[in-house]
Amino acid sequence: MTQPLSGGCQCGQLRYEIRGTPGGLTVCHCADCQKQSGSAFGLSLDVDPDDFHQVSGTARTFEWLCDSGRTKVCVFCPDCGSRIYHKGEWGISLKAGTLDDTSTLEPGHHVWTKRRQPxxxxxxxVSQCEDDG
Ligand SMILES: [Zn+2]
Ligand SMILES: [Zn+2]
Known part of the structure; x- marks a missing residue:
């Protein structure tokens, strides 16, 4: 991966950089991720909040109560609606498809596989877990 990693929303008004090495990439097959993405799964890249820098545009947020009982803040572009990341006490889960270069992404873990589309x-x-483990 070239550093820093850059990305943004679909319409391009919100841009960000990740100045540091991200953690693991997880595919989540839960019902929430399917609903949020309008697709079959979500892609979450672990990023240290100190490494995430929004470099242009404005974001909007809302809070969401997870099945686990934890609350996360959902950050999205108010113009095009692209979800950019979720933030919780565990850090930032970046929606990895918003990166400019997704060619090097390789998921290391799959969760909520009991909700996986067949x-x-x-x-x-590749490691996998039936639920949120
Ligand atoms: Zn946008
Ligand atoms: Zn999920």
Whole structure:
């Protein structure tokens, strides 16, 4: 990956940089992620909040109570609606599809596989969990 990683929302008014090395990439198959993404799963890249820098645009936020009982702040572009990241006490879960260069993304973990669409294949050897473990 080239540093810093950059990305933004679909319309481009909100731009960010990640100045540091992100953590792991998780595919989440839960019902919330399917609803939020309008797709089959969510892609979450662990990012240290100190490494995330919004460099242009404005964001809006709302709070969401997770099934786990934890609250997360959902950050999105008010113009195009792209979800950018979720923030909680654990840090930032960046919606990795908003990165400019997604070619190097390789999920290391799949969660909520009991909600997985049957046509989504998980490669052999990649760790997975039935729920949020
Ligand atoms: Zn936008
Ligand atoms: Zn999820």
């Amino acid at each position: 046509w989504v294949a998980i490669p052999d050897g």
